[in-house]
Amino acid sequence: MLKALDITTATNGHSTTALLLGSGELGKEVAIELMRLGIKVIACDRYAGAPAMQVASAHAVLDMKDKNALRELISKVQPDVVIPEIEAIATDVLLELEKEQGLRVVPSAKAANITMNREAIRTLAANTLNLPTSPFFFASSAEEIHENIDKVGFPCIMKPIMSSSGKGQSTLRSESDIEESWNKACNEGRGHENRVIVEGFVKFDREITLLTVQAADGIHFCEPIGHHQVNGDYHESWQPEPLEEDVLLECKRIASTVVKALGGFGIFGVELFIAGRNVIFSELSPRPHDTGMVTLISQDLSEFALHVRALLGLPIGRIAFRGPSASAAILGQGEGSSISYRNLDKALSMGNDCALRIFGKPDIKGERRLGVALARANSVTEAVEQAKAVRDAVRIEIKSEIESIKEA
Ligand SMILES: Nc1ncnc2c1ncn2[C@@H]1O[C@H](COP(=O)(O)OP(=O)(O)O)[C@@H](O)[C@H]1O
Ligand SMILES: [Mg+2]
Structure with a gap:
């Protein structure tokens, strides 16, 4: 201990x-x-x-x-x-x-090691812990994928075993997609070896993150977080995502099983798919989760505060939930090293309980998450609308180094 x-x-x-x-x-x-x-x-x-x-x-x-x-x-x-x-x-x-x-x-070297590799975490969850997951197999060549594809059928999803934020991920609809997806996974994955997981497509109704804290005073859960992903990257999240009692219990059972197996103190973002009354384990982060940024406005102790308390070996006590809340990622698009955020006064008048975080990223090339809009309201629907309105009102202006030097 x-x-x-x-x-x-x-x-x-x-x-x-x-x-x-x-x-x-x-x-x-x-x-x-x-x-x-x-x-x-x-x-x-x-x-x-x-x-x-x-x-x-x-x-x-x-x-x-x-x-x-x-x-x-x-x-x-x-x-x-x-x-x-x-x-x-x-x-x-x-x-x-x-x-x-x-x-x-934090939370343990084993947790960091296993979760960075989809093969290790999926094998642990499905084979060792017997948790429900999508059907899957691993492969190191396009040939091997052709040979095994019947195990999952179409549509299916291919991902490099080492990647995050949807990088190198693609959906396959037929055999003819295999080569292209394989090449994408090889080019965008982060490992030295070319290896992928191919997963059967789960037709889920909703996907959630269950923030699970393992601390000196036991395991604690935050209210479930619902989220919307585009191309494997999160755009909006909200809390609480209402779940039937038995479904929530199953989510908690899966989350505590995997968190206990990984060990150590800290917060874990456990990603689950909900299909009808079935709960399917997807993956997890042994650290705060991007969809959990909503807790910056929804809880007295955010996922970051909880992580720090837990990792120091301190007790969590009670996590006070403040009410229906949402977050919307602020994405920038362009190239430059001077980024201005305008219209913030309008943005923050979209509701009574709105907030912004601007990450202060020094530059941008392509698409990059630059900030997050937060809102708390009477219902989740209202909170999501407000968070999106805050996000959409923020005007981002990107200038290249040369442009900003000229102006100065
Ligand atoms: N087997 C699957 N069936 C359906 N959707 C999936 C499946 N796997 C991933 N997704 C979708 O892609 C998103 C990103 O996949 P994930 O495995 O979480 O990768 P990452 O590590 O990049 O976050 C998920 O949040 C989900 O929306
Ligand atoms: Mg994920």
Whole structure:
């Protein structure tokens, strides 16, 4: 059992230090929650100026998939706790250091290692834990896919075993789609090897994230979060998604089974499909979930605050829910390194309980999530409408470096 961490702030000497591996928008909120408790945060990412670095005590720029670089950084920083905030990390280094030196990894090195790989987490859930999932198989060549496709039938979904946010994912309608999907998965996946999971298409009515906190005082659940995905990327989420009592119980059973198997303290975003009264396990994040940003307005302790409390070995107590709420991702499109957000006054007058987070991403190339609109209202429908209205009212202007220098 992990002990609660004592927190020391020292002028000359070692302050309690968290090494945040991944400095995106979710990491930024985690960093803020850590700093609120007096913890020194070193934020890492592959580029400078990342959102969490802007609020951290110090930062490091490195390729976190590089084993030597990661090992070196950990030995230099001597963190009290390492908090992975993305999947693309050399998690084998974390496994080794946890074992050799008792390095404290959130929620556990095993959880970070297994969940970064669809093959490992799906095998654990379906084969070891016997949880209901879509039919699936793994393959390392287009040939192997042709040979096994009857196991799942059409339509089906192909995904690289290592990828996130829908990257490299495609839906196949017939045999003739196999080559194209295979090439897409190979090009957009993040692993060294070309390997995919092919899953039978689940005709779900709804999909939810069940935020599940494993903490010193046991397992806690947030209200279920419903969400809408476009091409494997989240656009809106809302809370609570109403579920029949037996369906909710089944969701909780699945979530606690997988979370206990992974071990460690922290929050997990358990993704489930609901088809009629059936609940199907899809995947999970051993950390705050993007659809869970709605908790920034819906709960007294957001998913980020809950994560930090849990990972420090502190009790959660009661999670107070404030009422029907929604989030809408603010997506930017274009190329440039000066991004302006306008019309915010109009945006924030779309309802009485609206809020915005602007992530402060330093630049954009293509489509990028730049912020999130939040709303709380009398019903989920109203909250979703308001969050979308806030999002749609924000005007984003992107300028290239040359354009902004000319103007200055
Ligand atoms: N087997 C499936 N059947 C139907 N829809 C799916 C299936 N797998 C994934 N999806 C859709 O694609 C989205 C992204 O897939 P997911 O496995 O969660 O990948 P990622 O790690 O990129 O989030 C899901 O939220 C869901 O909307
Ligand atoms: Mg997902």
